[in-house]
Amino acid sequence: MKIALIGYGKMGKAIRKIALERGHEIVSIIDVNNREDFHSEAFRNADVAIEFSTPAAAFDNFMACFAADVPVVAGTTGWLERMDEIRSVCRKEGKTFFYASNYSIGVNLFFALNRCLARLMNGFPAYDVRLSETHHIHKLDAPSGTALTLAGDLIAQLDRKKRWTLRETGDPADPADLVIDAIREGEVPGIHEVTYDSEADYIHIKHSAKNRTGFALGAVLAAEFTAGKKGLLGMEDLLQLGN
Numbered sequence: 001m002k003i004a005l006i007g008y009g010k011m012g013k014a015i016r017k018i019a020l021e022r023g024h025e026i027v028s029i030i031d032v033n034n035r036e037d038f039h040s041e042a043f044r045n046a047d048v049a050i051e052f053s054t055p056a057a058a059f060d061n062f063m064a065c066f067a068a069d070v071p072v073v074a075g076t077t078g079w080l081e082r083m084d085e086i087r088s089v090c091r092k093e094g095k096t097f098f099y100a101s102n103y104s105i106g107v108n109l110f111f112a113l114n115r116c117l118a119r120l121m122n123g124f125p126a127y128d129v130r131l132s133e134t135h136h137i138h139k140l141d142a143p144s145g146t147a148l149t150l151a152g153d154l155i156a157q158l159d160r161k162k163r164w165t166l167r168e169t170g171d172p173a174d175p176a177d178l179v180i181d182a183i184r185e186g187e188v189p190g191i192h193e194v195t196y197d198s199e200a201d202y203i204h205i206k207h208s209a210k211n212r213t214g215f216a217l218g219a220v221l222a223a224e225f226t227a228g229k230k231g232l233l234g235m236e237d238l239l240q241l242g243n
Helices: 010-021 035-039 055-067 080-093 105-121 145-157 213-226 235-239
Strands: 002-006 025-030 048-051 072-074 096-099 128-135 163-166 177-184 191-197 202-208 231-233
Touching (some): 002 010, 025 035, 055 072, 080 231, 096 213, 105 191, 145 191, 213 235
Parallel strands (some): 002 025, 002 048, 072 096
16 A cells, blocks of 8 residues: 655654554655645555644645545644544545544553443442543643543533633632643653542543554555545544544
């Protein structure tokens, strides 16, 4: 398969390594200094583009891929307020867009576990729930896209939580708020924790990434899955985990 990479930081380099190991060809690499390559023949000939750039650049990158009729596997977070525009383009123009807030297989199993536990805990309001995420100091968005996915699933399953809020000073006064702690330190690849706390005990689930390998492999698997498909796709389609 011919793959174009958009964004060539640490994730882009990790994806390139795994893609080559799996027998794919990298036909184009686009970063901040060569955006004119979106118009190149090499880019237009790609079977799929894998995009890990920055929140500010991501949407324009997606549109450039659509203009070249290249399917997109999107890994950048922090732009989701424009997802309805992406959905509309896919529906009206037959474009292909694969999005995940996190491409790690382990994290997506963690998502499924979070949904299952939340369904069980909905009947036990004595347990309050909180969410925390820790990432490296270079991460630009907070909370992380992974934390927002976890939060969305918690709010959907727990009648006692209506919205999420980012902790800044102290605890929010409204018990309907789901508190998210977003911590930035060192070079942490990613830690996500969900805790249910009562006066008697607590239940705690946690996912810790050791490195970027799991994210990169998941992105390449998504690219392989996307080839030949149309529409809006996600990890639930790839992994078929159900709800």
